[in-house]
Amino acid sequence: MQVTSSVPRRVTRQISVGDVKVGGDAPITIQSMTITKTADVEGTLQQIYALAAAGADIVRCTCNEIEAAEGLAQIVPRSPVPIIADIHHQYKMAMAAMEAGVDGLRLNPGNIRKPEHIKTVAAEAKDRNLPIRIGVNAGSLDPKLYEKYGGATPEAMVESAMTEIAYFDEVGFDLIKISVKASSVPLMVDAYRMLSEATDHPLHLGVTEAGPPPAGLIKATAGISTLLLEGIGDTIRYSLTADPVEEAKAGRQLLEALGLRERKNVDLIACPSCGRAEVDVIKVANEAMDAFGERKLPLQVAVMGCVVNGPGEARDADIGIAAGNKRGHLFIKGQNVAVVPEDEMVGQLVEWAEFINEHGTEAALERADLDKARREAEKDRAQLLEEQGDDANAAGEKIVEIRRKNKT
Numbered sequence: 001m002q003v004t005s006s007v008p009r010r011v012t013r014q015i016s017v018g019d020v021k022v023g024g025d026a027p028i029t030i031q032s033m034t035i036t037k038t039a040d041v042e043g044t045l046q047q048i049y050a051l052a053a054a055g056a057d058i059v060r061c062t063c064n065e066i067e068a069a070e071g072l073a074q075i076v077p078r079s080p081v082p083i084i085a086d087i088h089h090q091y092k093m094a095m096a097a098m099e100a101g102v103d104g105l106r107l108n109p110g111n112i113r114k115p116e117h118i119k120t121v122a123a124e125a126k127d128r129n130l131p132i133r134i135g136v137n138a139g140s141l142d143p144k145l146y147e148k149y150g151g152a153t154p155e156a157m158v159e160s161a162m163t164e165i166a167y168f169d170e171v172g173f174d175l176i177k178i179s180v181k182a183s184s185v186p187l188m189v190d191a192y193r194m195l196s197e198a199t200d201h202p203l204h205l206g207v208t209e210a211g212p213p214p215a216g217l218i219k220a221t222a223g224i225s226t227l228l229l230e231g232i233g234d235t236i237r238y239s240l241t242a243d244p245v246e247e248a249k250a251g252r253q254l255l256e257a258l259g260l261r262e263r264k265n266v267d268l269i270a271c272p273s274c275g276r277a278e279v280d281v282i283k284v285a286n287e288a289m290d291a292f293g294e295r296k297l298p299l300q301v302a303v304m305g306c307v308v309n310g311p312g313e314a315r316d317a318d319i320g321i322a323a324g325n326k327r328g329h330l331f332i333k334g335q336n337v338a339v340v341p342e343d344e345m346v347g348q349l350v351e352w353a354e355f356i357n358e359h360g361t362e363a364a365l366e367r368a369d370l371d372k373a374r375r376e377a378e379k380d381r382a383q384l385l386e387e388q389g390d391d392a393n394a395a396g397e398k399i400v401e402i403r404r405k406n407k408t
């Protein structure tokens, strides 16, 4: 059963980035950014294809020099997803990127500050019907705002975005999405909350410079998911110091985990293992992750360390495996369906998962010898309980030992 988030999404306007809708009732989209030189057309396209395969709906490329704009002119027509040009200091690069045919721009208000430059870009974007993201970044905030607020506060970041919107208004441009990123999770969460009160433009969420995984993943997930669960956010980007494919994967996995995007790949759940485990759960779970890889199997798959508790604890999983007495007990929706040698566990898991995906759960149960599978599972379960008792972690003995030590 896929549990979906019950929090209503904040109502935002909708814009289009190429053929991808952002905001309104559109699904929350996943973004990432290439790390190649944009002038390297083949290398950049290779990365864009890898990002799209990993789940990115929109990809951003830097446009920091004229060679990058020339590269974009060749990249955009061959890209499988819309391309956004990232512009920092030179507004002329924004003009060149639009001329190159990009699907949108990202402007950093802290870096392009002259109102006439901002308005020139917005007027051109209006003529071309192209969206612009106002990408405020705590680390590169306009120094005047930094001074006014005594630092990069949520108020300062929101004011930066609203000032930019006012310039856009002057030329009648409103195809806007906004981000107020910071590397501090509490700061970005507060800034986005404040921004979502101030405007109904769609919001692009991210924790900037989150760093390498796993800490970077945790920071980005903490910030992005806090906001998503409050109904805030229309598109997301993980900013990791890693292969950007990891960013796209993380974005997809987060949205699937929150029930905000339809699942495309396996959702692997596994027990944390304990003294009762009959197999190295960490190893088997990793083997299963590798074996499923990027297969398009939208199923929940469980890897459980023992047949004593595994099938029951993972009864909601579409399919699972639990170890016992050097054998693997396969179960579907909590019902034992087959017993296989331990070294065939992962292979059988994949094979049954493929079968369920193709023919459905009922057909899989029909092909199983349910009586035999249940008998064998009961046998191993009873034997393990006999050997280990109810207290496989020897908690009772440990408590007695702790009490004894405390007394001495």
Ligand code: SF4
Residues within 6 Å of the ligand: 271, 272, 273, 274, 275, 276, 277, 278, 304, 305, 306, 307, 308, 309, 310, 313
């Ligand atoms: S009791 Fe079994 S299923 Fe539960 S954590 Fe321990 S090994 Fe895993």
